[in-house]
Amino acid sequence: MGRIARSPRKRPTLPRRMTLAAAALILGGGGLAAVNFYASASEGGAGGRGPSGHDMSQMRMLSTIDCPDVGNSLSTVPDAAKPRVDRQLADLDTQITDAYTEFADNKDRIQRDPGLADRMVLAPLKAKRTDSIGQIADATGQPDLNGKGLAACSMRAADAPEPGDQGSDPSGDRTGGDGQGGDQASGRGDGQAVAAASAASASGLSRRDFVDIRSVRPNVAAPAPRRGASTGTFTSDCGRNQNGKRNPDNVIVAPGVSNGAHHMHDYVGNQATDAFSSDGDLARGGTSCRNQGDRSTYYWPVVRVLDQGNDVDAKADGGGKDKNLGKIRTPVQATITFVGSPVGKVTAMPRFLRIITGDAKAFTNGNANANASWSCTGFENRQLKDKYPLCPQGSNVVRTFKFQSCWDGKNTDSANHRTHVAFADKRGACPAGFKAIPQLVQRIVYDVPAKAGAFAVDSFPEQLHKPVTDHGDFIDVFSDQLMGKAVNCINTGRSCA
Template sequence: MGRNTRKRRTPLATKIVAGAAALAVGGGGLVWANFYASAHEDHGGHNRTRSAGAQVATIDCPDVGQKIRDVPDRARGEVDGELATMDSQITNAYQRLATTRRAQAGDSQFVQNSILGPLKDRRKAIIDRIQLEINRAGGKADDNLDELAGCQGRPADQQNGGGQDDGQNGDGQNGDGQNQDDNGNGVAGPVADDFIDINDVQPNSRNSRNGLAANGDGGSTGTFVTDCGVNENNLFNSDNLIAAPGVDNGAHHTHDYVGNQDNDAFSSDEDLANADTSCQNQGDKSTYYWPVLRLQDGTQEFDANDQGGGAEGNIGKILKPAQAELKFVGSQQGDVVAMPKFLRIITGDAKSFTNGDANANTSWSCSGFEDRQVTDKYPLCPEGSQVLRTTNFQSCWDGQNIDSANHRDHMAFVQEDGSCPEGFQAIPQLQVRLAYDIPTPTVENGQVQNPYAVDSFPEQLHKPITDHNDFINVMDEDLMNEVVDCINRGEDCQ
């Protein structure tokens, strides 16, 4: 497979991380060497290996980017760059965590003294620079951001509900954490507990507080479908133009792209407007992208030794969707208005495993079982059934901004009654449905064989709850007006 080959700038922080990652690569990915004594216990019909002494499986850092609000426009680029450097620091620290297991076994304070302590100091320096950049640009930086500098270690099976655990001095050595199983692949995750038989999922049980569908029996009931293919052009990169513009490998995982064909970290709005598109309707140059799914079957992909790919634990065969349905729907409460050109929307949270589920917007299911949706498990589908990833984007816009400092505040989900919060107005809601033909992994004795997993930041351990989706509107004015008119008239168009 190919990738976007535009000549790319590489910040110093990324080069440093790349060097560290090269030392950590083994068997196509980050080595997870477990030197802890272990014991077995029966849990839910499976034998699970647990450490006799607690093992720090990953690094949990407060998400500074989601806490930032008042950033003047002229400081946005600098702040986004600093946040991307902070992500690289976490990646580097996780790689050190994953490759120093023997030292950790011999020194209970190794993680705190050699990994988390220095990481806190480096994060504090970046937070200081962020505050300075905001203030220089005429904003008012939050003086409490320093409180977010410290990180903690924690077991793989302890998901953050939004707070911090009570590890002693943040070293994560106080609990009985699960050994992170590499399934023989040399990377951390997914594990058997990340999968569930779709037949064991209760119908209509998914918490729908996020990702509510906007359309219904009332209001604007039309739909508009745009066909942009399934990435037949093999456009892949590990950038994130929305969250980390101008930063090479800002996502630390690989994305599929459909629609706009000039989408990388360095694409300007002018580049997007002048690009080719994979959409059948050539008036739609929007960019639609999501992290790839991979089958961890030993395949050496094009990025097996690259940052964003195997060098950061994202290994195996990239699975393209058999179908990618991109549909815009209306509002239950009335008409929708046009999206502004270059509106950016991120939905879901690539760091939900450590951040908690406040911004998670994951929906996994199987074809034929669409009433059974899960957020924190990968479904095991019966033969002949496809794995489904479905995302309903935020559909309430603040009426002013195409982006915001944390890339979220300018958008909102509809409320329970289908209306937008005060100060927001309804726009067409993007719904993305991806269907995959994936051989069903087998789970035996607490082990999963040939698992599939979403690409993720290394420290997120390929958890299904980290799935996310991104969109930049680059429809021309005539097409956007056609979308709005179709939806408001109650018609089904494409």
């Protein structure tokens, strides 16, 4: 879809633009702290220098903090060192959250004197990270961690301005960065558009984070099953979290740490899951699954509607304290299905296997581990990785998580929680040394307003609720009998539940 036509006008002068920037600094729904400098070289004095002599061209929409992911750099962690390392990794996340809050709370001062970002935010953060990384290096016997430049963080923009953008509003009228149309197809009037843009700004989003699903070309392709493929399915009915089991913990990444996720999770399946759950606790825990042989833990970040007030966690960890505000929306449907391999048979998962799909920090980490898939009912042959979909009337938003389907045959977890499992290649084959296991596919459906900025997924505060950060977590707590049944159904081409 084409770019919205703009009426010709001059760009605002720098003083007016700085005023507009200040007006755009909203800390409401999700805690966006955007320092919006859209100055050309001819503005702000000789050489395009702004306050305190900083190069204004390098300071566009400073909105968040970008730190290297230390966890992804870990190769091995001795069993005896895991509690200490998990604690330090969780501390690193808390340090970033605290630094982001410091930045957000002092946005006006930093706007007037951008050098404060270094003195107030980045330098203290680096000192804390240096200490934590040193402790991880000592615990793991990986002294090279200290030399990888992992301690230093930087400020970064939420979105780079597009050529021809006018003014300083990061949620101004533009199409998505990938050439897919924005929300202009919804036919909303100017008043509604302004309200939607305000909601988007308040959540840390811009309108470019949303796209009309009808403007997206079909892009889903699956490998054709070969002879000997495992074409069956096993479905576990675990509900849609009607009972509202939620917490901001992450027992996989931050075991033993309250609020280790800094965002709220929906849970289905095992009802004993929190940060302190042992494998024994999970084995004994109740389950929301209809088949009591499935006590597995399935969890994902909640989706919130941003313009309908706040929820009960507005002043709690994982909620408002971590810049996650708005009404939590319970899914209208949540389907859990295990499918087979297009190139051969699958083998049973080991009990207590842990799998994370996607990357909660993909906005700053990049797309290497991102696995978000957003779409709309009736349009699921069109999947979006870094955009939220705007669905037409009668269609609902869909999140689809396709988990890794290859296992190393030995480990139920790994130091970075990733390398013990892998994705199959485009043909559906596992990497050398890996075995095909039933692939978990979660399909979660929401009834949310079809307005840009009206909804968002919970996230770490500095990730600004971006759609690319979507992720899912799974701990296998099937009984041996039920796992055997699931594998048999899948390998023999039947559909079972």
